[in-house]
Structures are given as C-alpha cells and as structure tokens.
Amino acid sequence: MNTVAETPLKRLGSLEKNPKLAQWLRVHRDGTVSIFSGKVEIGQGIATALAQIAAEELGITPERIRMVAADTAVSPDEGVTSGSLSIQDSGAALRRACAQARTLLLKSAAARLGVSVRDLQAADGTVRTADRSTSFWECADDALFDCRVDETAALKSPRDYQVVGKPAPRRDLPDKIAGRPRFIQDITLPGMLYGRMVRPPYNFAGPVSLDDSKVKSMPGLAAIVRDGGFLGVLAEREDVAISAQRALRATASWREVDALPRDVHAWLKEHAAEHRVISEKENADAKSRAAKVLEASYTKPYISHASIGPSCAIARIDDGKLMVWSHSQGIFNLRRDLALALGMREDAIVVRHAEGAGCYGHNGADDAALDAALLARAAGGRPVQVQWMRDDEFAWAPCGPAMALSLRAALDSHGDIVDWEHELWSNGHSSRPGRADNPALLAAWHLSRAYERPSAINMPLPAGAADRNAIPIYDFPNQRVVNHYVHEMPVRTSALRSLGAYANVFAIESFMDELAQAAGSDPIAFRQRHLKDPRGRAVIDAAARRAEWSHWKPAEGRGHGIGFARYKNLGAYCAAVAEVEVGHDVRVNRLILAVDVGLVINPDGVITQIEGGAIQSTSWTLREQVRLGARGIASLGWEDYPILKFSEVPVVEVELLDRPELPAVGAGEAAQGPAAAAIANAVAHALGLRVRDLPLTHERIAVAISQST
Amino acid sequence: MxxxxxxxxxxxxxxxxxxxxxxxxxxxxxxxxxxxxxxxxxxxxxxxxxxxxxxxxxxxxxxxxxxxxxxxxxxxxxLGKGGELHPLQHAFLTEQAAQCGYCTSGILISAAALLARNPRPTESDVRAALDRNLCRCGSHNRMVRAVLRAAFEIAP
Known part of the structure; x- marks a missing residue:
C-alpha cells in the first residue's frame, strides 16, 4: 500500500479540541464500526462522505460503518456544521483517526496471531497470515483507542482509494424516499405534548396582554405558558395546539418597537458604526496610468432561508435534567446558550441532533429548542414537541443580511485595470448561539427577566463574513476594500449559505463585465488577463469550453454571461456560465458550472451540492426578497415569498476538475456567487443594460430600462 | 366538538x-x-x-x-404494493433525487398522480405536474429525471 505524508494542515481544529482516538470511533464485535462526528446531516450528504473517508482509511466496506447522530453526551465537539468546512474539519480528523486505528488493529491482530504486522494481509476487517486468520472485530477493545490521535499517522495514498472518489449513494435517502419516519418532526415519544408558539410578526418588548378565558376551556389543552412577552401553548393533540395558538394570537397584544426603515440600503449606509479597510495595495506608477474611471452601486435584499419544513424541537425535563432533540447546526453551542437562558448548568443538559428539513444557515432550529425547553418546564416531566408554523419561520428565523456595495475602478489606455475600490455596508452575518455573553436564542429576549439580543457579528478574515470574497482574487496593482459594519439591526440577521460572498461576488463579477465592456474586451479574456491563479484560470476555461462560449449565436432577448470566484478565496473554485432569455421575466435556460474542490470524496455528492447551490442561487437572484412592512417582515407565506418552481429551473451541467493530490474542500457554498453573477451578466448581455439591484425581477428590469432612456 | x-x-x-x-x-x-x-x-x-x-x-x-x-x-x-417500493421510489433512489428529502413525499404523490393519467409524459409535462410542489435544496432536475425514468420502467 502506498502511503503519503500529507502536509500537516495548519490547524486541525477538530483534533485540537477532541484529541483522543476513542472520541472518533469504536470497533464492535459484530463487524461494524461506530463513527462519531460532531458534524450533522442537514441535507448536504455529509454523513455519507464521512463514512466513505472512515471506510477508506480502515480498509473496510462502507456498509460496516454506523454514523452516530451527534449528541453532546457522546460526540466530539466540532463547533458548527457550517461554512463548507465539514470535509476539511471532520473529514481530515476522521481520516487520521481511522488510519491510526487501522494500524493499532493490525498490531493487535499480529500479536494475537504471534506474527509481525508485515506478514498480515487485511481485507474488509479480516486479517490473515498464510494459515490463520483473525479480524478487527475479534481485536475490538476500547483500551486500544485510549490514546491521542497521531496527526502524523501514515495515510493511504489517493492512488489506492477504493471508496473515496467514487459516487456513493446517500445513506439517509432510503428512509426519506420510502416516507419512513426520519425527521425530528416524525419523532413521537410516549406521553408527548404538542406545543405551539404565539408571537406577532413584529419586534416587540415587554409583557404580552391577553384574554385567555376562552382558550383555557378548550378540551385537550394542557397549558398556556406565559413569561413576560413569551407565550406558548401545550395540548394533548397537535390540532388542538394549533387552534389554541390561533385563538390566543387573536386576543394577544404586545408593545411594538423599532419601526423598520423604508429604504434599507440607504439606512445601512447611514448607520455604519465601524469602517475597516480590509485590503490595500498601492502602486503610484500604475495609478498614474488611469485613463477611464467607472463606478457602480449594487444591492442585495434580505433573503429568507425558506426551508420547506419549519423549525421543530423536542424537550423533556426530568429530575432536573434537560434532554433536547434539535436540528441545530451546533449542538454544543446550543447547549451553552440553553444553559444561559434557563439558568442551568451545561452538564445538566444533553442536546441530541435529529435531522430536519434542508438547512442553509442559521434558521429557527436553535430558537425552537429554547421554546421547547421553556414549554417543557410546564409539562410535568412529559416530553414536548414544538413545531413552528410557516409564518413563525418567515417572521422570526434570522434573515440573510441586506447589503449595499459600491465599486469603482480605473482602466488604463490598454484596457487593463490599474485601480480597484470596493466598499460594502452590511449587518453582521452571524448571530449564532455559543458566542455572546447573552443567549442568542429568540425566547430569551422576551422573558420577564429578558436578555438583550446580541447583534450579529462578522467572523474575521481570511474567511470573513460580510466581507467574505470582498477582496478580489484578480491581480490589480492598486486596490482598497472597505467593510462598513452596521451594528444596529432592524431585521434579525445571521448566517445564510455563503454569507457575504453571494453579494460580493455578484458585485465584483458584474463590475468586471462592465469594465470588460468599457475596455472593449470579451468578458472571459478580460478575466484571464487579470488572473494569475492557475486553478482559477482552469475552471474558467473549463466552463467556457463546455458552454461553447466562443460559438454563441446572438438572438433577440437572449444573452450569456460568466461568473467566477474561489469561495472565501481559500476553498473551492467555481466558474459559472448562464444562458438566459428575457421576456416579461428573466428565464435562465442553462447553467454550466466548472468546479475544483481538490480531492473529491463523493463525486455525486459534490455535483448535487453544486447543482443545488446553483439552483438556489438562481431562485435568490431572480425572485427572492424579504418584504418589509412598517411593522415588520411582511413576507409570511409562500405567496409573499415566491421561490423558483420546477418549470422555471434551468438545465444545470456540472464539470468536476479532479485534483486528488490537493486537500479536499467543501462544495456547498461555492456556486452561489458565481451563478448569480453569471445570470446578471447574461441579463445585461441580453438587454444591453445593467440591473444592479437584486433580485432581477420584471419590476427591477423595467426601472433599469426607464432610467436608461 | x-x-x-x-x-x-x-x-x-x-x-x-x-x-x-x-x-x-x-x-x-x-x-x-x-x-x-x-x-x-x-x-x-x-x-x-x-x-x-x-x-x-x-x-x-x-x-x-x-x-x-x-x-x-x-x-x-x-404508493408501493405488497411491501415493495413504487417504481417512482426506486427511480428516485437510482437518480439520488433528493437532498434533505423533506419535500420528497409530496413530490412522489404528484408524480404518481401524473403517471396514473399520463404514462408517457414529456419533460415539460413532468415539470408542469410538479409545479405545485416546492423544493428548496435544488434537486428539481434529478427528480424530473427520476420521474421520466420511472415512466419508462413502468411503460417502456
């Protein structure tokens, strides 16, 4: 077997926090291996990819792997399942842990057979010499793994891979496609009560006033739970809980606060509290060659997660201990904030992950967990399931932040960019639990002993948050990038898939096309002229080739466009070509994407993530904006928040550039920015004028046309 | 009451x-x-x-x-008969036509109704039949391929 001494990663975060081998896996006598990961399945297929990695290094078939649901009582703390980091964090840790485990198991087998490891042949856990055999399963002994993970353990060479790099079917899909219970919503515990929350769709403060006399007498009602402005109901039947919720909401009133700004983007620019120059390059000589200056402003609205299944949680309080089931992305962080909000010790709380509907960032999952825990306090030891209704999710889950961006650049007389400025205005992109002094959980801000709501923050560069991908990947002699951070938060914002990268890439790549046009250049040739990074050049070439870019046949109302980025300037490379048709609305006919994620663990998984990311981004880009009324969020149902439908979804083609020698990086957030920019550029190509405000709706296009004439 | x-x-x-x-x-x-x-x-x-x-x-x-x-x-x-999955469900597995899988049941129902009245649908028939179902993960195209595959397997 070939082995490789892979360059040690700078920070193997997951191993630093969870250094013991036994934290990652356990071998069983029945011929299976339990794999413990702190990363959770949110519809992205991570459990399947991690099982592939573990099976590969152990040299066993993936069917022998049991992926254990993340649980604060048994799993390694791997923080949050976010940022397309699970393959990098958990995958890299498991790869090392399983490689070391295999070595230990082989040593143990050699001792058992009285031979040297060199004389052993191992296949799928069976270990043989010429005349005798044993197995990993016979050698299973917890004491064997009572040691630290050796980060320098020899790893299998990608050239010898049998499982990694091959398409693997998702482990969770058989249940989901058969309609078997699988989601947190499907869990029914003995004696379980059904809970619903009663909240208005606007920011409020102080206690709720209500007349609950009629609701109290509803047959099957178990409790009305009230604490300050927090109000919820418990019932024996789910339909009764819903009726009680509706009836209470009709009589309840809260004190409104914080009327929302009318023009959010102007408001953001007026309320920036910190101004940070995040990148600066100076070359006076190049600057002096500036011949033509262009400026443009772009905007992105608030975007909703809009998962098909609203948030849900189950909680049970028994003998002072709280057990919570949640589809949170960060069960340990949730436990910390639950402890804060409930005044409990962390070690009295267990949070277990249960799968929810698709998760694209910080949605209502964590909030629902605190709701369930608060209602469970009134349930006399019975478990409580809280299901948010559709309007709860639209009104109360954090939104992806609105952003305003201004770009300015100078071209020299050859049409080369000699100066570049990028400024952005945005709220923070993370208000996840586990990070602030106050609990970042909705109900905690409404209790009679209310905590102050923490403001969303930005994670630091190089990954960044609002400024994710704001620093151009192109090589410009002069550049200045400024992040204007807005602390005050009229609409609750937090992480939504790709964070600021979506808007920054949309703006940068739109502006690159505007500059290419001013320079009289083809958009692809113009990008290649300013880009040194060979992996970036390769994905642009691959997408252009597959799309037959240079053979485009012009037609009335049709256009094509390109968008490109390296996610976080650290992760996956992605180039997208969009082909659109503009009639009353924009229709994207085809999206072609070329992607480089380094080593590919599950090709089908990567393609699925890229396809899904591109389609979701098409929906954001063409349709989506959270509507704001004077009182609060006015998009409370699908009629107010349309997303792309089956008949509107483009053909999507994905080409993977395999780089088995390079570290594997995540794919879930690589496509959003490039797809949006490609669509915007294609629309500009079709119309001969540019729409700079998202989403690219009929109304926006009409405004752009009227402004241009 | x-x-x-x-x-x-x-x-x-x-x-x-x-x-x-x-x-x-x-x-x-x-x-x-x-x-x-x-x-x-x-x-x-x-x-x-x-x-x-x-x-x-x-x-x-x-x-x-x-x-x-x-x-x-x-x-x-x-949807299936005698403990077996419906051909649509087999096709969804073959095409790996789901990400989170939360919308899947409803989409299988719409697709089954379509195939019952139109055993040889075109791609645009399938898309039109699924337009009342929302998918947020972006698995639309895989699901459309799966429905067409199932149609072919039921009535080749």
Missing part, C-alpha cells in the same frame, strides 16, 4: 375521534402514525403534505376531516 370519523387510507379502514375541522394531516401523522406526509405551510402552497384523494393530489394540511371521510386516501407509504 370531537366526532367519530371513518377514513380509508392506503386501503385500510380506520376510525378516529377528532373535531371535524381537524386537518387530515394530523390525523394521518398522529392518529394513524403515517409520518411520511409532512407539514410545510399549512395552507396548501408547498406540496409537502400532498396525498392522493380519490386519485388526485391534495394538500392534507388544508383538507378537513369532514371532507376526507369516505374518500380513498393514498399516502406515500401506500
């Missing part, structure tokens, strides 16, 4: 007691334990809770028990 209702679900008759305006969804999930039909919006706009009522896809979240009683109801659990 609780009343008694007779429901015929997946060919099995059951009796349950609930108020007559209770949505069929909760009777299926909580009284009959059929969890495959899922709550999405409560107003028939997303398709996650679709079931077949006398062969037509309908939102269980928006169908009161009084309207469902006496009708032939099929849920995702009842």
């Amino acid at each position: 609780a009343e008694r209702f007779q429901l015929t679900v997946n060919g099995v008759e059951s009796e349950l007691e609930a108020s007559s305006d209770t949505a069929l969804l909760y009777a299926l999930r909580n009284d009959l334990g059929l969890k495959g039909t899922r709550f999405g919006c409560g107003s028939g706009q997303c398709g996650a809770c679709f079931v077949l009522i006398d062969g037509y896809p309908a939102p269980a979240c928006d169908t009161p028990l009084w309207a469902a009683a006496g009708k032939r109801i099929t849920t995702v659990e009842g």
Whole structure:
C-alpha cells in the first residue's frame, strides 16, 4: 500500500479540541464500526462522505460503518456544521483517526496471531497470515483507542482509494424516499405534548396582554405558558395546539418597537458604526496610468432561508435534567446558550441532533429548542414537541443580511485595470448561539427577566463574513476594500449559505463585465488577463469550453454571461456560465458550472451540492426578497415569498476538475456567487443594460430600462 | 366538538375521534402514525403534505376531516404494493433525487398522480405536474429525471 505524508494542515481544529482516538470511533464485535462526528446531516450528504473517508482509511466496506447522530453526551465537539468546512474539519480528523486505528488493529491482530504486522494481509476487517486468520472485530477493545490521535499517522495514498472518489449513494435517502419516519418532526415519544408558539410578526418588548378565558376551556389543552412577552401553548393533540395558538394570537397584544426603515440600503449606509479597510495595495506608477474611471452601486435584499419544513424541537425535563432533540447546526453551542437562558448548568443538559428539513444557515432550529425547553418546564416531566408554523419561520428565523456595495475602478489606455475600490455596508452575518455573553436564542429576549439580543457579528478574515470574497482574487496593482459594519439591526440577521460572498461576488463579477465592456474586451479574456491563479484560470476555461462560449449565436432577448470566484478565496473554485432569455421575466435556460474542490470524496455528492447551490442561487437572484412592512417582515407565506418552481429551473451541467493530490474542500457554498453573477451578466448581455439591484425581477428590469432612456 | 370519523387510507379502514375541522394531516401523522406526509405551510402552497384523494393530489394540511371521510386516501407509504417500493421510489433512489428529502413525499404523490393519467409524459409535462410542489435544496432536475425514468420502467 502506498502511503503519503500529507502536509500537516495548519490547524486541525477538530483534533485540537477532541484529541483522543476513542472520541472518533469504536470497533464492535459484530463487524461494524461506530463513527462519531460532531458534524450533522442537514441535507448536504455529509454523513455519507464521512463514512466513505472512515471506510477508506480502515480498509473496510462502507456498509460496516454506523454514523452516530451527534449528541453532546457522546460526540466530539466540532463547533458548527457550517461554512463548507465539514470535509476539511471532520473529514481530515476522521481520516487520521481511522488510519491510526487501522494500524493499532493490525498490531493487535499480529500479536494475537504471534506474527509481525508485515506478514498480515487485511481485507474488509479480516486479517490473515498464510494459515490463520483473525479480524478487527475479534481485536475490538476500547483500551486500544485510549490514546491521542497521531496527526502524523501514515495515510493511504489517493492512488489506492477504493471508496473515496467514487459516487456513493446517500445513506439517509432510503428512509426519506420510502416516507419512513426520519425527521425530528416524525419523532413521537410516549406521553408527548404538542406545543405551539404565539408571537406577532413584529419586534416587540415587554409583557404580552391577553384574554385567555376562552382558550383555557378548550378540551385537550394542557397549558398556556406565559413569561413576560413569551407565550406558548401545550395540548394533548397537535390540532388542538394549533387552534389554541390561533385563538390566543387573536386576543394577544404586545408593545411594538423599532419601526423598520423604508429604504434599507440607504439606512445601512447611514448607520455604519465601524469602517475597516480590509485590503490595500498601492502602486503610484500604475495609478498614474488611469485613463477611464467607472463606478457602480449594487444591492442585495434580505433573503429568507425558506426551508420547506419549519423549525421543530423536542424537550423533556426530568429530575432536573434537560434532554433536547434539535436540528441545530451546533449542538454544543446550543447547549451553552440553553444553559444561559434557563439558568442551568451545561452538564445538566444533553442536546441530541435529529435531522430536519434542508438547512442553509442559521434558521429557527436553535430558537425552537429554547421554546421547547421553556414549554417543557410546564409539562410535568412529559416530553414536548414544538413545531413552528410557516409564518413563525418567515417572521422570526434570522434573515440573510441586506447589503449595499459600491465599486469603482480605473482602466488604463490598454484596457487593463490599474485601480480597484470596493466598499460594502452590511449587518453582521452571524448571530449564532455559543458566542455572546447573552443567549442568542429568540425566547430569551422576551422573558420577564429578558436578555438583550446580541447583534450579529462578522467572523474575521481570511474567511470573513460580510466581507467574505470582498477582496478580489484578480491581480490589480492598486486596490482598497472597505467593510462598513452596521451594528444596529432592524431585521434579525445571521448566517445564510455563503454569507457575504453571494453579494460580493455578484458585485465584483458584474463590475468586471462592465469594465470588460468599457475596455472593449470579451468578458472571459478580460478575466484571464487579470488572473494569475492557475486553478482559477482552469475552471474558467473549463466552463467556457463546455458552454461553447466562443460559438454563441446572438438572438433577440437572449444573452450569456460568466461568473467566477474561489469561495472565501481559500476553498473551492467555481466558474459559472448562464444562458438566459428575457421576456416579461428573466428565464435562465442553462447553467454550466466548472468546479475544483481538490480531492473529491463523493463525486455525486459534490455535483448535487453544486447543482443545488446553483439552483438556489438562481431562485435568490431572480425572485427572492424579504418584504418589509412598517411593522415588520411582511413576507409570511409562500405567496409573499415566491421561490423558483420546477418549470422555471434551468438545465444545470456540472464539470468536476479532479485534483486528488490537493486537500479536499467543501462544495456547498461555492456556486452561489458565481451563478448569480453569471445570470446578471447574461441579463445585461441580453438587454444591453445593467440591473444592479437584486433580485432581477420584471419590476427591477423595467426601472433599469426607464432610467436608461 | 370531537366526532367519530371513518377514513380509508392506503386501503385500510380506520376510525378516529377528532373535531371535524381537524386537518387530515394530523390525523394521518398522529392518529394513524403515517409520518411520511409532512407539514410545510399549512395552507396548501408547498406540496409537502400532498396525498392522493380519490386519485388526485391534495394538500392534507388544508383538507378537513369532514371532507376526507369516505374518500380513498393514498399516502406515500401506500404508493408501493405488497411491501415493495413504487417504481417512482426506486427511480428516485437510482437518480439520488433528493437532498434533505423533506419535500420528497409530496413530490412522489404528484408524480404518481401524473403517471396514473399520463404514462408517457414529456419533460415539460413532468415539470408542469410538479409545479405545485416546492423544493428548496435544488434537486428539481434529478427528480424530473427520476420521474421520466420511472415512466419508462413502468411503460417502456
């Protein structure tokens, strides 16, 4: 077997926090291996990819792997399942842990057979010499793994891979496609009560006033739970809980606060509290060659997660201990904030992950967990399931932040960019639990002993948050990038898939096309002229080739466009070509994407993530904006928040550039920015004028046309 | 006011007691334990809770028990015959046509209704038939391919 001494990663975060081998896996006598990961399945297929990695290094078939649901009582703390980091964090840790485990198991087998490891042949856990055999399963002994993970353990060479790099079917899909219970919503515990929350769709403060006399007498009602402005109901039947919720909401009133700004983007620019120059390059000589200056402003609205299944949680309080089931992305962080909000010790709380509907960032999952825990306090030891209704999710889950961006650049007389400025205005992109002094959980801000709501923050560069991908990947002699951070938060914002990268890439790549046009250049040739990074050049070439870019046949109302980025300037490379048709609305006919994620663990998984990311981004880009009324969020149902439908979804083609020698990086957030920019550029190509405000709706296009004439 | 209702679900008759305006969804999930039909919006706009009522896809979240009683109801659990998966479900597995899988049950129901009345649909027939179902993860194209594959396997 070939082995490789892979360059040690700078920070193997997951191993630093969870250094013991036994934290990652356990071998069983029945011929299976339990794999413990702190990363959770949110519809992205991570459990399947991690099982592939573990099976590969152990040299066993993936069917022998049991992926254990993340649980604060048994799993390694791997923080949050976010940022397309699970393959990098958990995958890299498991790869090392399983490689070391295999070595230990082989040593143990050699001792058992009285031979040297060199004389052993191992296949799928069976270990043989010429005349005798044993197995990993016979050698299973917890004491064997009572040691630290050796980060320098020899790893299998990608050239010898049998499982990694091959398409693997998702482990969770058989249940989901058969309609078997699988989601947190499907869990029914003995004696379980059904809970619903009663909240208005606007920011409020102080206690709720209500007349609950009629609701109290509803047959099957178990409790009305009230604490300050927090109000919820418990019932024996789910339909009764819903009726009680509706009836209470009709009589309840809260004190409104914080009327929302009318023009959010102007408001953001007026309320920036910190101004940070995040990148600066100076070359006076190049600057002096500036011949033509262009400026443009772009905007992105608030975007909703809009998962098909609203948030849900189950909680049970028994003998002072709280057990919570949640589809949170960060069960340990949730436990910390639950402890804060409930005044409990962390070690009295267990949070277990249960799968929810698709998760694209910080949605209502964590909030629902605190709701369930608060209602469970009134349930006399019975478990409580809280299901948010559709309007709860639209009104109360954090939104992806609105952003305003201004770009300015100078071209020299050859049409080369000699100066570049990028400024952005945005709220923070993370208000996840586990990070602030106050609990970042909705109900905690409404209790009679209310905590102050923490403001969303930005994670630091190089990954960044609002400024994710704001620093151009192109090589410009002069550049200045400024992040204007807005602390005050009229609409609750937090992480939504790709964070600021979506808007920054949309703006940068739109502006690159505007500059290419001013320079009289083809958009692809113009990008290649300013880009040194060979992996970036390769994905642009691959997408252009597959799309037959240079053979485009012009037609009335049709256009094509390109968008490109390296996610976080650290992760996956992605180039997208969009082909659109503009009639009353924009229709994207085809999206072609070329992607480089380094080593590919599950090709089908990567393609699925890229396809899904591109389609979701098409929906954001063409349709989506959270509507704001004077009182609060006015998009409370699908009629107010349309997303792309089956008949509107483009053909999507994905080409993977395999780089088995390079570290594997995540794919879930690589496509959003490039797809949006490609669509915007294609629309500009079709119309001969540019729409700079998202989403690219009929109304926006009409405004752009009227402004241009 | 609780009343008694007779429901015929997946060919099995059951009796349950609930108020007559209770949505069929909760009777299926909580009284009959059929969890495959899922709550999405409560107003028939997303398709996650679709079931077949006398062969037509309908939102269980928006169908009161009084309207469902006496009708032939099929849920995702009842699509296959004799403990086997429906060819659509096999095709969804072959095409790996799901990400989170939460919308899948409702989409299978819409697709089954389509194939029952149009065994050889075109791609645009499939897309039109699924337009009442929302998918947020972006698995649309895989699901369309899966429906076309199942159609071919049922009626080659």
